[in-house]
Amino acid sequence: MECPHLSSSVCIAPDSAKFPNGSPSSWCCSVCRSNKSPWVCLTCSSVHCGSYRCDDFVVNDTKLGLVQKVREHLQNLENSAFTADRHRKRKLLENSSLNSKLLKVNGSTTAICATGLRNLGNTCFMNAILQSLSNIEQFCCYFKELPAVELRNGKTAGRRTYHTRSQGDNNVSLVEEFRKTLCALWQGSQTAFSPESLFYVVWKIMPNFRGYQQQDAHEFMRYLLDHLHLELQDGFNGISHSAILQENSTLSASNKCCINGASTVVTAIFGGILQNEVNCLICGTESRKFDPFLDLSLDIPSQFRSKRSKNQENGPVCSLRDCLRSFTDLEELDETELYMCHKCKKKQKSTKKFWIQKLPKVLCLHLKRFHWTAYLRNKVDTYVEFPLRGLDMKCYLLEPENSGPENCLYDLAAVVVHHGSGVGSGHYTAYATHEGRWFHFNDSTVTLTDEETVVKAKAYILFYVERQAKAGSDKL
Numbered sequence: 493m494e495c496p497h498l499s500s501s502v503c504i505a506p507d508s509a510k511f512p513n514g515s516p517s518s519w520c521c522s523v524c525r526s527n528k529s530p531w532v533c534l535t536c537s538s539v540h541c542g543s544y545r546c547d548d549f550v551v552n553d554t555k556l557g558l559v560q561k562v563r564e565h566l567q568n569l570e571n572s573a574f575t576a577d578r579h580r581k582r583k584l585l586e587n588s589s590l591n592s593k594l595l596k597v598n599g600s601t602t603a604i605c606a607t608g609l610r611n612l613g614n615t616c617f618m619n620a621i622l623q624s625l626s627n628i629e630q631f632c633c634y635f636k637e638l639p640a641v642e643l644r645n646g647k648t649a650g651r652r653t654y655h656t657r658s659q660g661d662n663n664v665s666l667v668e669e670f671r672k673t674l675c676a677l678w679q680g681s682q683t684a685f686s687p688e689s690l691f692y693v694v695w696k697i698m699p700n701f702r703g704y705q706q707q708d709a710h711e712f713m714r715y716l717l718d719h720l721h722l723e724l725q726d727g728f729n730g731i732s733h734s735a736i737l738q739e740n741s742t743l744s745a746s747n748k749c750c751i752n753g754a755s756t757v758v759t760a761i762f763g764g765i766l767q768n769e770v771n772c773l774i775c776g777t778e779s780r781k782f783d784p785f786l787d788l789s790l791d792i793p794s795q796f797r798s799k800r801s802k803n804q805e806n807g808p809v810c811s812l813r814d815c816l817r818s819f820t821d822l823e824e825l826d827e828t829e830l831y832m833c834h835k836c837k838k839k840q841k842s843t844k845k846f847w848i849q850k851l852p853k854v855l856c857l858h859l860k861r862f863h864w865t866a867y868l869r870n871k872v873d874t875y876v877e878f879p880l881r882g883l884d885m886k887c888y889l890l891e892p893e894n895s896g897p898e899n900c901l902y903d904l905a906a907v908v909v910h911h912g913s914g915v916g917s918g919h920y921t922a923y924a925t926h927e928g929r930w931f932h933f934n935d936s937t938v939t940l941t942d943e944e945t946v947v948k949a950k951a952y953i954l955f956y957v958e959r960q961a962k963a964g965s966d967k968l
Contacts, residue, residue: 521539605679606677606931606933607678607683607684607685607938608936608937608938609677609684609685609686609687609933609935609936610684610686610687610935611936612686612687612704613704614705617706617707617712617920618691618701618707618709618712619687619920619922619933620909620921620933621712621713621908621953622674622677623677623924624905624906624908624922624955626677626678627924627925627926628761628906628955628957629957631761631762634757635667635670635757636674640671640672641665664692664696664697666693666697667723669687670720672689673685678926694716700715706916706917708862709920710858714786717786721756721759724756724757724758725756758786762853762854763784763785763786763852764784764849764851764852764855765782765785765848766782766784767780767781767782767847767849767890768780768782768844769844769846770844771842771843772835772836772840772841772842773841773842773843774836774840775836777834777836779831779834787856787953788819788856788857788858790818790859791815791818792815792859792860792872792874792876793810793815793818797874810874810876811877812876812877812879812883816857820848821845822844822845823844824841824842824844825842847889848889851899851958852958853957854956854957855885855955855957855958856954856955856956857954858952859951859953859954861952862914869914871913871914873913876951878904878907878947878951880903880904880947881904882902882959883901884901885900885902886900902957902958902959903956904925904946904954904957905924905925905955906922906923906924906955907946907949907952907954908920908922909921909950909952910950921935923945930943930945
């Protein structure tokens with residue numbers, strides 16, 4: 493069943509301020525009954541969900557092209573106002589942003605060069621991941637040094653444009669918008685940057701993230717890295733990825749982890765390899781499998797799940813080492829995960845154990861804080877103690893004797909934190925270190941913080957960078 497006016501009338505996303513008689517949260521699609529991203533036809537009032545199947549999330553025009561005329565008029569107004577106010581805004585930014593980003597360090601005044609990201613409507617999940625990735629130097633520098641791509645030309649060059657379905661998917665580049673966002677974050681010329689162009693591309697190529705609902709930051713990070721990887725494999729701005737990657741010998745020489753085809757900077761930095769060992773408990777047959785990974789998802793052991801804070805006295809504090817040990821310890825698979833033994837020729841009880849065969853340059857650890865129950869997805873709010881320096885991964889390696897002592901040590905670069913009780917609600921922020929100082933990124937607000945505050949955070953995603961130079965530190 494479809495709206496009969498879909499091709500001839502205007503369909504818009506409902507706004508509760510414009511439609512006081514019906515809150516969008518109470519509306520649902522007349523076809524699939526979904527209440528996510530509802531759309532209403534202004535002619536017949538039919539409600540639909542945006543129809544991911546037809547890849548449409550913008551308004552449909554009328555036969556006379558009235559919506560396009562309105563769009564062009566709005567664009568002309570915005571461009572003229574943007575040009576007229578450019579010099580005035582630049583002077584204001586030079587004065588106000590500099591003054592607002594001054595802080596005291598060791599008695600002297602210095603400036604914060606970090607830039608916040610504006611929340612576009614429950615986009616804190618995206619902002620926290622972008623700020624974390626922007627502080628992973630090797631990864632960030634690679635994208636910032638890529639050649640720019642001019643996606644618009646002619647009359648619209650240098651202007652803000654309203655994106656429409658007629659522009660097509662060929663006019664979007666995730667790599668380019670990601671590059672421009674990273675370049676804007678540490679210029680220090682503005683207090684907050686609006687990632688609307690990047691978010692538009694996310695909507696185009698990642699349908700799961702369309703709309704303005706709260707999303708899972710870890711899920712977004714995986715989608716983002718996967719799509720950056722795929723686009724880089726296809727070449728960027730007419731230059732093959734292999735030619736770009738070869739310019740950085742430190743990435744190409746040590747990169748042996750390939751996910752979904754040829755290697756890219758994504759797999760060169762985040763890529764590691766797991767060895768999965770399964771043993772049949774009946775005949776003793778051993779099966780080994782090597783799996784590439786970009787991050788490791790760690791369970792919080794059940795015995796710690798009632799401990800919500802570091803200072804709580806009912807038992808020991810859960811540490812990151814406990815989570816890693818739980819991930820790599822030998823476990824017996826339950827009845828729902830019986831192993832198909834090729835020697836017994838039937839499903840048998842078995843044990844499973846993970847080893848890390850190759851460590852990545854950046855070790856991304858995801859703490860599994862959200863678990864499904866019969867009807868709800870609950871949050872595990874346990875505090876997990878983690879080190880700022882010297883995370884030693886040697887004991888989790890398959891062949892630790894083949895790795896040097898420094899190659900197994902990792903220092904913390906960024907932490908993503910979820911505040912709230914559920915995955916569909918709450919708020920995401922990030923802590924990250926830059927040039928020896930820790931910052932707290934809360935959407936458009938960036939503040940200087942200290943190590944004592946960082947270690948008290950209830951981490952959701954941890955980014956550890958492989959240590960390069962020798963330095964005295966405590967091991968985990």
